[in-house]
Amino acid sequence: MKRMTLHCRVNGEAVAREVEVRRTLADFVREDLGLTGTHLGCEHGACGACTLLVDGRSVRSCLMFAVQAEGCEVQTVEGLGTEESLHPLQQAFWDHHGLQCGFCTPGFLMAAAELLRRNPHPDEPAVREALSGNLCRCTGYQNIVAAVLAAAESMAAPRA
Amino acid sequence: MKPAAFDYVAPTSVEEAVAALSGAGGDAKVLAGGQSLVPLMNLRLAKPAVVVDINRVAGLDGVTVRSGFLSVGALVRHADLAAHPDVAGWPLLRDALELIGHPAIRNRGTVGGSIAHADPAAELPGVLRVLGGSVVAAGPNGSREIAADDLFLGYLTTALEAEEILTEVRFPALPAGAGSAFVEFARRHGDFALVGAAVVVALREGGQVGEARLCLIGVGPGPVAVDMGGLQGKPATEATWAAGGELAAAACDPDSDLHAPAEYRRQLASVMTARALALAAPRASEPRR
Known part of the structure; x- marks a missing residue:
């Protein structure tokens, strides 16, 4: 079979699309669904830019075929927050200068989102370990780590 | 691409x-x-x-303690195995799992895939070989067990036939009282190691080395088992671990590549082995009289 119909949920919405089986999940969300927040860097699993969540776990979407997401819940950076209401991680990246050019940022956000879901109070080594698969050529990582630690704090604080 | x-x-x-x-x-x-x-x-x-x-194949995701070995289904993800309570009894495996790639890789990558792919710098083939483990392969004529010593034939090449799939990986328990360690050197955290050493050490009554086993990764076409018989009876001292490192360096014949010249890999084999031995020995317990 060279084409198949894929059924999954993307950012909470049911999706049914015919795709070429060689379509990577990254290309599927970008090209077929127009969700271009997921960025593609190396396309062979080295840079982490295309990281998104499948059934709540971070995966490199360039290393997964779209058809493998059959029946799965996919979350991209578009499902994290909105322009009007940023996710605490997005707000913290803004506040702490956790990005410069922004190319790697969606991947970092999704990797960090998985971390904070599993471990709401990570220490710095845990943050660095969780983000170790993502490359950033601008920031030197310090501000990204600071942003994730700050987001963990703001998410733990009781809502005003 | x-x-x-x-x-x-x-x-x-x-x-x-x-x-x-x-x-x-x-x-x-x-x-x-x-x-x-x-x-x-x-x-x-x-x-x-x-x-x-094979991600939708049923029955390949189990982790079970059997008599003398841990049975790991081929589809068990690295992250799931690392989080499995039974892995506490397989400290060498637990140590190696933490060194595999990054979280997103461990979320997807499988134990069976790592073994079947047989990258010479991959951790799990080294663990399987130093423990004397095996795999189970299913083919048109049924299932067969393949010992780790017979499995790794060369660079990215195993004894699996084209119509066979690996269904289970069997990691034997450490010998009673033995200690273990996995040490590797990578240019960046989470990269494939340039060189790694998986070590098992058992001590005799009196503290001398009883049995010592070593498997190196990154220094040959597959995981390289090294005869450490030369350490038997020696005291558990830094000098002995350094001698073990020399045995390792003499036994391996690494190639030069983009990442490191052969001489550097051989030096790393010596240093990683000595470090692994020094870590493993204190984890071993002397037999009781």
């Missing part, structure tokens, strides 16, 4: 998977976690006509 076109098959049983492989005339690849295969396909270094995705 897009993979070349292929036919996709997603069997739900081992029998269907074997049939799909048998029907592909040798031009099929098994897709498990995809963390090694898909990069090769994206780069078009691999262009299989058929991809047999």
Whole structure:
């Protein structure tokens, strides 16, 4: 079979699309669904830019075929927050200068989102370990780590 | 970068998977976690006509303690095995799992895939070999067990036949009282190691080395088992661990490549081995009288 119909949920919405089986999940969300927040860097699993969540776990979407997401819940950076209401991680990246050019940022956000879901109070080594698969050529990582630690704090604080 | 076109098959049983492989005339690849295969396909270094995705095959995701070994289904993800309570009894495996790639890789990558892919710098083949483990492979004529010593034939090459799939990996328990350690050196955290050393050490009454086992990764076409008989009866001291390092360096014949020259890899083999021995020995307990 060279084409198949894929059924999954993307950012909470049911999706049914015919795709070429060689379509990577990254290309599927970008090209077929127009969700271009997921960025593609190396396309062979080295840079982490295309990281998104499948059934709540971070995966490199360039290393997964779209058809493998059959029946799965996919979350991209578009499902994290909105322009009007940023996710605490997005707000913290803004506040702490956790990005410069922004190319790697969606991947970092999704990797960090998985971390904070599993471990709401990570220490710095845990943050660095969780983000170790993502490359950033601008920031030197310090501000990204600071942003994730700050987001963990703001998410733990009781809502005003 | 897009993979070349292929036919996709997603069997739900081992029998269907074997049939799909048998029907592909040798031009099929098994897709498990995809963390090694898909990069090769994206780069078009691999262009299989058929991809047999075994992720929906039932019964390959179990982790079970059996008599003397830990049975790990081929589809168990690194992250799931690392989090499994039974891995506490397999400290060498637990230590090695933490060194595999990054979280997103460990979320997808599978134990069976790592073994079957047989990258010479991968951790799990080294663990399997130093423990004297085995795998179970299913083929058209049923299942067979393959000892780790007979499995790794060369660079990215195993004794698995084209129509066989690896279904289970068997990690033996450490000998009673033995200590273990896995030490590796990588240029960046999470990269494939330049060189790694998996070590098992048992002590005699009185504290001398009883049995010592070593398997190196990154210094040959597959995991390289090194005879450490020369350490038997020696005291558990830094000098002995350094001598072990020299045995390791003398036993391996690494190639030079883009990442490191052969001399550097040989030096790393010595240092990683000595460090691993020094870590493993205090974890061993002397037999009681």
